[in-house]
Amino acid sequence: MATPAQSGLTRERPPILKISVIDWLRANLFNSIHNSILTILCLLALVFIVPDALRWTFIDSIWYTEDSNVCRAAAGACWAVIPEKYRLILFGTFPYDEHWRGLIVILIIVGLTIISAFERFWSIHLFTTWIIAFVIVLWLMLGGSFGLKTISTNRWGGLPLTLILFVGTVVGGLPMAIFLALGRRSELPVIKAVCVATIEIIRGVPLITVLFMFSLMFPLFMPADITVDKILRAQVGMIIFFAAYGAEVIRGGLQAIPRGQYEAADSLGLSYWKKTHKIIMPQALRIVIPPLVNDIIRAFKNTTFVSIIGLFDLLGATKAATEDPKWQNYAMEAYAFIFIIYFIFCFSMSKYSESVERKLSEGRNY
Amino acid sequence: MPNIKTTASKSRLSSIGAPISARIGALWHNVSFRGVLYQICLIAAIIAVGSYLLGNAQEALEKRGIKTGFDFITSESGFAIGEKLIEYSPTDTYGRAYVVAILNTLKVSIISVIFATILGVMIGIGRLSTNWLISKLSSVYVELFRNTPQLVQIVFWYTLVVNLPQARQALQPIEGFFLSNRGFNMKWPAADPANSWILGALALGCLLAYGIGKWIHRRQRLTGSHFNYFWWGLGIVVILPLIAWLFGGMPTTIETPKMRGFNYVGGAYMSPEFLALMLGLSLYIASFIAEIVRSGIQSVDRGQIEAARAIGLSKSQIYRHVILPQALRVMVPPAAAQYVSLAKNSSLGVAIGYPELFNVNNTITTESGNTIECIAMMMAVYLSISFTISLFMNWYNKTIQIKER
Numbered sequence: 001m002a003t004p005a006q007s008g009l010t011r012e013r014p015p016i017l018k019i020s021v022i023d024w025l026r027a028n029l030f031n032s033i034h035n036s037i038l039t040i041l042c043l044l045a046l047v048f049i050v051p052d053a054l055r056w057t058f059i060d061s062i063w064y065t066e067d068s069n070v071c072r073a074a075a076g077a078c079w080a081v082i083p084e085k086y087r088l089i090l091f092g093t094f095p096y097d098e099h100w101r102g103l104i105v106i107l108i109i110v111g112l113t114i115i116s117a118f119e120r121f122w123s124i125h126l127f128t129t130w131i132i133a134f135v136i137v138l139w140l141m142l143g144g145s146f147g148l149k150t151i152s153t154n155r156w157g158g159l160p161l162t163l164i165l166f167v168g169t170v171v172g173g174l175p176m177a178i179f180l181a182l183g184r185r186s187e188l189p190v191i192k193a194v195c196v197a198t199i200e201i202i203r204g205v206p207l208i209t210v211l212f213m214f215s216l217m218f219p220l221f222m223p224a225d226i227t228v229d230k231i232l233r234a235q236v237g238m239i240i241f242f243a244a245y246g247a248e249v250i251r252g253g254l255q256a257i258p259r260g261q262y263e264a265a266d267s268l269g270l271s272y273w274k275k276t277h278k279i280i281m282p283q284a285l286r287i288v289i290p291p292l293v294n295d296i297i298r299a300f301k302n303t304t305f306v307s308i309i310g311l312f313d314l315l316g317a318t319k320a321a322t323e324d325p326k327w328q329n330y331a332m333e334a335y336a337f338i339f340i341i342y343f344i345f346c347f348s349m350s351k352y353s354e355s356v357e358r359k360l361s362e363g364r365n366y
Numbered sequence: 367m368p369n370i371k372t373t374a375s376k377s378r379l380s381s382i383g384a385p386i387s388a389r390i391g392a393l394w395h396n397v398s399f400r401g402v403l404y405q406i407c408l409i410a411a412i413i414a415v416g417s418y419l420l421g422n423a424q425e426a427l428e429k430r431g432i433k434t435g436f437d438f439i440t441s442e443s444g445f446a447i448g449e450k451l452i453e454y455s456p457t458d459t460y461g462r463a464y465v466v467a468i469l470n471t472l473k474v475s476i477i478s479v480i481f482a483t484i485l486g487v488m489i490g491i492g493r494l495s496t497n498w499l500i501s502k503l504s505s506v507y508v509e510l511f512r513n514t515p516q517l518v519q520i521v522f523w524y525t526l527v528v529n530l531p532q533a534r535q536a537l538q539p540i541e542g543f544f545l546s547n548r549g550f551n552m553k554w555p556a557a558d559p560a561n562s563w564i565l566g567a568l569a570l571g572c573l574l575a576y577g578i579g580k581w582i583h584r585r586q587r588l589t590g591s592h593f594n595y596f597w598w599g600l601g602i603v604v605i606l607p608l609i610a611w612l613f614g615g616m617p618t619t620i621e622t623p624k625m626r627g628f629n630y631v632g633g634a635y636m637s638p639e640f641l642a643l644m645l646g647l648s649l650y651i652a653s654f655i656a657e658i659v660r661s662g663i664q665s666v667d668r669g670q671i672e673a674a675r676a677i678g679l680s681k682s683q684i685y686r687h688v689i690l691p692q693a694l695r696v697m698v699p700p701a702a703a704q705y706v707s708l709a710k711n712s713s714l715g716v717a718i719g720y721p722e723l724f725n726v727n728n729t730i731t732t733e734s735g736n737t738i739e740c741i742a743m744m745m746a747v748y749l750s751i752s753f754t755i756s757l758f759m760n761w762y763n764k765t766i767q768i769k770e771r
Contacts, residue, residue, distance in 0.1 A: 028498035035497045042499050190405035194412070204752040205745050206710040208724060213741060220426050220737060221419040301515035308517075308717050315518055332529060335522045339514055346513035 068326040081330040082337050085321040089334060092157015092317035098149065101140045102160040108133055109163045117352055130171055137164060153231050157312030159341070165235060165303045165313065170296055172239040177246030182276065184251055195247075202244035207305050211237040215309045234306045242299045249291045253284035290360070293353035297346050304342075314338050423738060432735040439464075445729055447721045449637055460730055467726035468747055474643055474722065475709040475751075482648040482708065486655025493660045504656065511653035517714050520646030524718040527638040533629050542622045544630060550641050551623035554634035560614025567610035568603070575599035639720035643712065651708045655701060662697035663689060694766045702759030706752045713748075723747055 030036040060076025064083055071078035082089075091102045112133050115121055141160065144150040156164075183195030202210060214237035215230060222228070257280055265275040285292075307316030318338050322331035393399050427434060439461040446456050451469045454462055492504035511519070528547050531537060536546035542553040555561065575598075582595050611617070623630035636644070666689050674688040713724035723744060731740040 028496070031496060035495075038495075038497055039499055042503065188401045188405050190408055194408060201745075201749065204749040206713040206724065206748060208713045208716065209741075209744060209748065212724075212728075217737060217741060221423045223422055224426065297513075304515040304517040305714075308714075315515070315521070319521070329529070332522065332525045335518060335525060339518055339522065342514045342518060343510070347509060350509075350513055 068330075071330060077333050078330040079333055081322070081327050081333050084327065085324075085334060086337075088158075088321040089314070089318050089338065090158045092161065092312040092320070093155050094157055094160070095149070095151060095155065098143075098151060101143070101148070102158065105137050105140050105160040106163060108137055109167055127171075130167070134167060134171060137167075153229050156231060158317045159314050161231070161311065162303045162313045165231075165238060165306060166300050168235045169238045169242045169299045169303070172235070173242035173246055173299070176239060176243035177250055178281065180243055180247035181250035181254060184247065185254055199244045199247050202241055203248070207238075207241050207302055208308055210241050211305055211309050213237065214240075231311060234309060234311060238299070238302065238306075241302070242295065245295050245298070246292065249288050249295055250284060252291070253286075253288035254280065256287050257283050287360075290353050290357040293349060293356065297349045297353070300345060300349070301342070314341065427735070427737070430735065434736065434738070436736075436739055438734045438736045438739070441734075443730070443733065445733060447726065448719075449640065449721055460734060463726055463730060464723075464743065464747075467721060467723045470720070470726075471709075471712050471715075471722040471751075474640060474647065474715065474720070475712050478644050478647040478651070478708055478712070479705055481644070482651040482655055482704075485648065485652040487659050489652065489656035490659025491663070493656065494663060508653045508656050511649055512657070516646060516650045516711055517717060519650055520642055520714055521717060523645045524638065524642035527642050533625065536630075542633075544623055547638065548629050549638045550636040551630040552634050553620050553622050556617070556619040556621045558614070558617040558619075560611065560617050563610045563614050564607045567606040571603040571606035574606070575602045578602070637720075639715065639718050642718055643715045643720045643722075646714070647708050647712060651704050654704045658697050658700045658704070659693075662693035665696045666692045691766065695763075695768070698759060698763045698766065702756060702763070705759070706755050709751050709755060710748060 029039045056076045058076075060074060062071050062074045062076070062078050062080045065071065065080040066084065068078075068080075071080060087096065087099065091099050094102055112130060116126060116130075139145070140148070141156060141164070142151065142153070180195050180199055183191050184199060186192045186195070211234055215233045218228065218233050261279055261283065262275070265279040270278070303313055304315040306313050307319060310316075312320060315338065318331075318334050322328055322334050327334075424434070440459050442457055443460045443463045444456050445463075447454055447463065447466050449470060450466045451473060452462075452466060454466045489504045489507055492500045493508065495501045495504075527549070530545055530547045533544075533546040533548045536544040536551075538544055544551040579595060579599060582593050586592055621632040623633040623635075625631075670688055670692065671684060674684045679687065712722050715722040716725040716728065719725070727740055727744045731737055734740070
């Protein structure tokens with residue numbers, strides 16, 4: 001093959017695209033009359049809002065003071081409410097000297113969540129690790145043995161409670177979701193009917209009514225001498241709600257498996273459970289990871305609902321912390337603080353879900 | 367491992383003439399027999415647990431002296447509701463309180479659905495804009511609102527509204543629109559008998575324009591003659607209400623809210639609770655609608671758009687006749703799920719004291735003590751709202767799916 005030099009052509013480098021600021025502006029902001037008008041309107045709105053917002057947030061704001069009267073005089077935000085109340089917001093009414101236990105719980109759960117994101121750790125062992133970690137977490141929170149002071153569950157609160165409810169919902173809800181999805185596709189009419197009814201009724205009512213049922217109605221349906229812990233009752237409600245949504249996602253995965261896979265497994269003489277466990281589920285679950293992660297993110301956001309039924313999760317603890325008459329005018333700043341915490345968790349999970357989705361769609365090219 | 371996976375027919379054959387224990391064993395290996403057995407066990411378990419729980423509840427309620435049954439609906443409620451669309455006072459019945467609450471739920475849901483859809487479509491298209499600023503701002507909006515709990519947003523908006531200046535120093539972003547810690551007051555046409563006629567004419571105009579559009583489409587399919595009816599349709603929609611306005615005595619009064627005592631009188635009014643709940647519901651769902659719109663538009667094959675351009679369609683024609691019909695097919699099912707979610711999450715109004723169904727139901731439960739009946743009614747109402755939205759969206763989905771003849 002002739003190189004350019006041999007064929008008498010001079011070797012030419014590809015043209016370097018010179019992108020000056022003005023070119024960039026013309027290409028991205030003023031590439032048509034319509035776009036130019038939009039840009040100018042947008043800029044006007046930003047000029048109108050941003051300086052005031054910045055001044056309120058950073059310049060006129062009070063960052064640290066122990067005296068709430070200082071804040072009253074200031075024209076901007078009173079971020080001082082956060083250093084004043086952050087222990088109460090993050091750990092609720094958990095005994096002050098034992099906050100380190102809550103901190104370890106946070107670290108365990110966040111660490112394990114990060115590990116779970118890597119594909120190479122995906123196996124049944126990961127699930128077992130989660131269950132073991134959950135037991136350790138419960139021990140750390142409850143105490144009562146190995147020299148830890150006992151702390152009753154009605155003093156649990158803040159971020160540890162939010163994370164425990166979240167992990168409990170996912171760990172308990174996933175198996176239930178799988179069984180509901182299998183039940184819905186079952187050939188046995190009664191099992192199918194029960195699963196369909198459960199899924200559709202739970203999905204048709206608000207989560208708060210499910211929580212209400214479990215947390216406030218449940219004692220009524222129990223013999224008078226049996227009491228079930230309040231957090232546990234809320235947890236059961238959240239698990240069932242998550243499972244009903246997860247079941248529909250997993251059903252989508254089951255339906256996406258080609259019939260040939262079922263038939264091949266049948267012709268090998270595998271039993272129903274072996275077929276499901278070895279052939280169908282691994283493929284179905286892999287397909288539904290992105291929507292499942294979305295459901296998991298929603299489960300995380302939904303933990304806030306327990307604040308309505310009187311638990312002190314991150315939102316409930318914030319609400320309680322800002323009831324202090326000295327600081328009650330600065331609840332907005334406290335809510336902004338937990339807004340950021342929730343955002344960090346959900347944003348990273350949703351970015352992760354997007355990356356998995358991209359990876360899965362790349363693999364579909366063969 | 368012994369072969370336990372004998373097929374049904376084989377096990378039936380082998381059980382003939384065998385001793386009873388072997389026959390039972392064979393029966394156990396029969397797949398369809400096991401299926402029946404499982405189901406019988408399940409039914410028995412549900413009945414046992416259900417009757418046990420209900421029995422306990424019955425006993426507890428009897429101990430408290432509460433009469434079960436739906437009779438309580440006709441008795442006097444004895445509590446007031448702050449916000450109502452129909453007349454209601456504490457001397458009215460529980461039944462009427464339910465109606466007030468359901469109407470409040472529907473009011474906030476419908477207004478939020480409309481608002482969320484408009485905003486969501488704008489932001490979804492904005493994310494695909496070639497304008498860098500618009501697309502970046504839209505992305506920031508979507509990420510911020512999608513990735514934080516709705517309840518935190520609602521509580522945040524509520525805190526914001528109640529921390530606004532008092533009614534006397536109300537913010538006035540536009541002349542005649544007042545934002546204060548008592549809510550939002552705005553200019554609104556004064557009550558007039560002609561108003562209902564004008565609204566009726568508007569509805570009639572919309573129906574007429576829709577019908578004419580359908581007819582013109584059919585004519586085009588049959589005869590091929592094209593007729594651009596857009597301006598005619600718009601004309602009908604505008605002119606009919608105008609005629610009604612002319613014949614209704616041309617009411618022109620627009621009421622501006624006026625300060626009286628500690629609050630505004632006149633014009634239209636939104637309470638802080640309603641405002642916060644509406645913002646929380648619609649801004650959150652709008653971020654999901656935006657994502658649905660974006661992925662719907664992106665799902666349209668580039669070749670389709672290039673082909674449309676090649677045959678000389680204008681930009682708006684491409685959007686109307688090529689992109690939108692195909693994008694809608696992808697968009698409608700997930701959007702339906704979001705609308706259902708919005709209607710259900712209107713129950714979060716309880717956190718800020720908006721008197722919607724869940725909130726009022728709580729009050730009724732504690733006042734009347736008829737716990738089970740109240741829960742059943744509330745569940746029934748939410749289920750019917752969800753199913754109605756699903757049914758409507760399914761019907762709409764069917765009308766826009768590919769017609770394969």
